[in-house]
Amino acid sequence: MAELASKMDKMDTDARVPVTVLIGYLGAGKTTLLNRILTEKQDTKYAVIVNEFGELGIDDRLVRRRVNAEEDIFEMNNGCICCTVRADLSRILNKLLQPGMKPLDGVIVETTGLADPAPVAQTFFVDEVLKERARLDALVTVVDAKHALTRLGEIKPEGVENEAVEQVAFADRILVNKCDLVDEEQLQRVEAKLRSLNKLAPLVRCTKGAGFALDFVLGVKAFSLAKVLDMEPDFLDEDGEHQHDSSITSVGLKASKPLDMVSINGWLTELLASKGVDIFRMKGILHIQGQERKFVFQGVHMLFSGEPLEEWGVDEVRESRLVFIGRNLKFEELDAGLKDCLA
Numbered sequence: 610m611a612e613l614a615s616k617m618d619k620m621d622t623d624a625r626v627p628v629t630v631l632i633g634y635l636g637a638g639k640t641t642l643l644n645r646i647l648t649e650k651q652d653t654k655y656a657v658i659v660n661e662f663g664e665l666g667i668d669d670r671l672v673r674r675r676v677n678a679e680e681d682i683f684e685m686n687n688g689c690i691c692c693t694v695r696a697d698l699s700r701i702l703n704k705l706l707q708p709g710m711k712p713l714d715g716v717i718v719e720t721t722g723l724a725d726p727a728p729v730a731q732t733f734f735v736d737e738v739l740k741e742r743a744r745l746d747a748l749v750t751v752v753d754a755k756h757a758l759t760r761l762g763e764i765k766p767e768g769v770e771n772e773a774v775e776q777v778a779f780a781d782r783i784l785v786n787k788c789d790l791v792d793e794e795q796l797q798r799v800e801a802k803l804r805s806l807n808k809l810a811p812l813v814r815c816t817k818g819a820g821f822a823l824d825f826v827l828g829v830k831a832f833s834l835a836k837v838l839d840m841e842p843d844f845l846d847e848d849g850e851h852q853h854d855s856s857i858t859s860v861g862l863k864a865s866k867p868l869d870m871v872s873i874n875g876w877l878t879e880l881l882a883s884k885g886v887d888i889f890r891m892k893g894i895l896h897i898q899g900q901e902r903k904f905v906f907q908g909v910h911m912l913f914s915g916e917p918l919e920e921w922g923v924d925e926v927r928e929s930r931l932v933f934i935g936r937n938l939k940f941e942e943l944d945a946g947l948k949d950c951l952a
């Protein structure tokens with residue numbers, strides 16, 4: 610199997626559509642990089658697949674605002690982390706790449722921050738039809754230089770995977786992002802840790818997914834099944850059992866009435882102060898009273914920011930959508946907090 614895989618890796622007359630998979634822990638900067646790619650590569654016909662943890666789609670909206678309306682963006686928001694991701698991904702890719710569809714130069718898949726990369730990569734080798742039409746070009750891992758050491762060092766219960774470690778170990782390219790938030794000493798510690806987990810993948814430093822040429826991550830033909838099988842001989846075993854850290858959950862909230870800006874700002878600030886350790890990631894698109902523009906807020910651990918987006922569309926439903934991902938999150942509590950912020 611490894612020999613055949615090695616031969617397939619070396620074929621260069623390959624007409625299959627290249628697929629780039631962006632991985633990386635919650636809030637590492639995957640969407641930021643994706644937006645850069647779509648902005649800079651306007652002449653390249655990409656389809657984009659975003660997979661979020663939780664049922665409320667937010668990422669597709671954060672991506673869509675940057676690209677022209679013709680860009681194809683597909684969501685996989687079924688609340689799963691990765692176990693059913695393979696079926697979803699196969700279904701969407703098979704549909705996109707079937708004969709008669711618009712030809713594509715490439716597909717970019719943005720996985721959830723909690724995704725285990727193995728099942729995502731398996732998709733390209735176990736689905737017989739897809740194998741003929743798509744080729745996994747590279748697993749590109751975005752690392753948050755500020756929070757990486759904590760996440761990578763986290764001790765999980767027996768048998769439970771540390772997804773952050775898997776994401777680095779499987780990477781074909783590593784982007785050490787958020788270099789603006791850390792000093793040289795921290796960067797060297799992060800890089801040493803990454804190297805201990807993955808000795809081979811080329812690595813660059815960047816900020817906001819920028820500061821390097823995109824050909825470092827696109828069209829690189831870097832994914833090697835032979836290499837992965839060497840590392841993990843049962844990689845293609847579809848029944849391979851793995852456990853997730855079930856203490857990490859997602860809460861999605863919606864509000865159709867407008868929110869009061871001062872109240873929502875006060876609530877989110879207070880939430881981070883009181884529950885910041887448990888909230889790994891929060892993000893949302895808000896409908897603020899008296900504002901014609903959408904407002905986006907982003908939180909990664911204790912770092913919190915917000916900015917106005919484009920105006921609401923004429924036919925668009927004006928509603929706020931918020932997602933919280935972390936530990937010990939209670940829907941009722943968070944929902945009550947949000948309701949207190951209605952204008």
Ligand SMILES: Nc1nc2c(ncn2[C@@H]2O[C@H](COP(=O)(O)OP(=O)(O)OP(=O)(O)O)[C@@H](O)[C@H]2O)c(=O)[nH]1
Nearest residue numbers: 634635636637638639640641722786787816817907
């Ligand atoms: N200071 C700083 N902030 C960054 C950088 N890259 C991304 N961010 C911010 O970090 C937050 C999360 O970035 P995203 O690109 O949404 O991260 P993500 O990996 O797609 O997040 P999830 O999909 O939710 O896991 C946003 O507020 C970004 O603006 C960076 O290099 N420096």
